[in-house]
Amino acid sequence: DAGVIQSPRHEVTEMGQEVTLRCKPISGHDYLFWYRQTMMRGLELLIYFNNNVPIDDSGMPEDRFSAKMPNASFSTLKIQPSEPRDSAVYFCASTQQGSRDEQYFGPGTRLTVT
Amino acid sequence: QKEVEQNSGPLSVPEGAIASLNCTYSDRGSQSFFWYRQYSGKSPELIMFIYSNGDKEDGRFTAQLNKASQYVSLLIRDSQPSDSATYLCAVKGAGNNRKLIWGLGTSLAVNP
Numbered sequence: 001d002a003g004v005i006q007s008p009r010h011e012v013t014e015m016g017q018e019v020t021l022r023c024k025p026i027s028g029h030d031y032l033f034w035y036r037q038t039m040m041r042g043l044e045l046l047i048y049f050n051n052n053v054p055i056d057d058s059g060m061p062e063d064r065f066s067a068k069m070p071n072a073s074f075s076t077l078k079i080q081p082s083e084p085r086d087s088a089v090y091f092c093a094s095t096q097q098g099s100r101d102e103q104y105f106g107p108g109t110r111l112t113v114t
Numbered sequence: 115q116k117e118v119e120q121n122s123g124p125l126s127v128p129e130g131a132i133a134s135l136n137c138t139y140s141d142r143g144s145q146s147f148f149w150y151r152q153y154s155g156k157s158p159e160l161i162m163f164i165y166s167n168g169d170k171e172d173g174r175f176t177a178q179l180n181k182a183s184q185y186v187s188l189l190i191r192d193s194q195p196s197d198s199a200t201y202l203c204a205v206k207g208a209g210n211n212r213k214l215i216w217g218l219g220t221s222l223a224v225n226p
Binding site (some may be wrong): 014045048103107 | 214
């Protein structure tokens, strides 16, 4: 079975541009999580969805960040406008209702904002 | 503020030795505990989870949970150079929230 899929794997953009990151969770998983990882702050949860509905977005840093999940197999994280401090690796993870909440991660998107 | 604490390391052990990684957590109501391995430039990979007090073994890995003392540990027996990575501890709190609280990770180096 395919794992969590993310695209693009690398993104380099200039400050002020819009960035869209994409994620496809594992088929049958009904929870989807967006994380950001930096050396200084480690792994930070940004937002998570259950059955396509945002449940907790308390980790979204500011209004420049938005996330959507239009269907069970696709989610986006958008940054507009991007800033150099947004440079990080962004991971998507998924898990399944009834499990022990173990999360499975995608390969990540390395974002560099210059 | 719910927290998960890990020594950042690096923890250095010789090949064939036992590596011991520790994690403490602040939320006494925490329910499930996870160990992930992350190689440089890669995504976190689930190694083990544990939710009952005591030991859980899987191959060379043993997770130990002590809820009274609020710590969870990971032992790696017969350490191999391929075990060199950062090990992340994650904890699920009480209630229905599916959030995991993450430690910053411990860097492990296994020397041939």
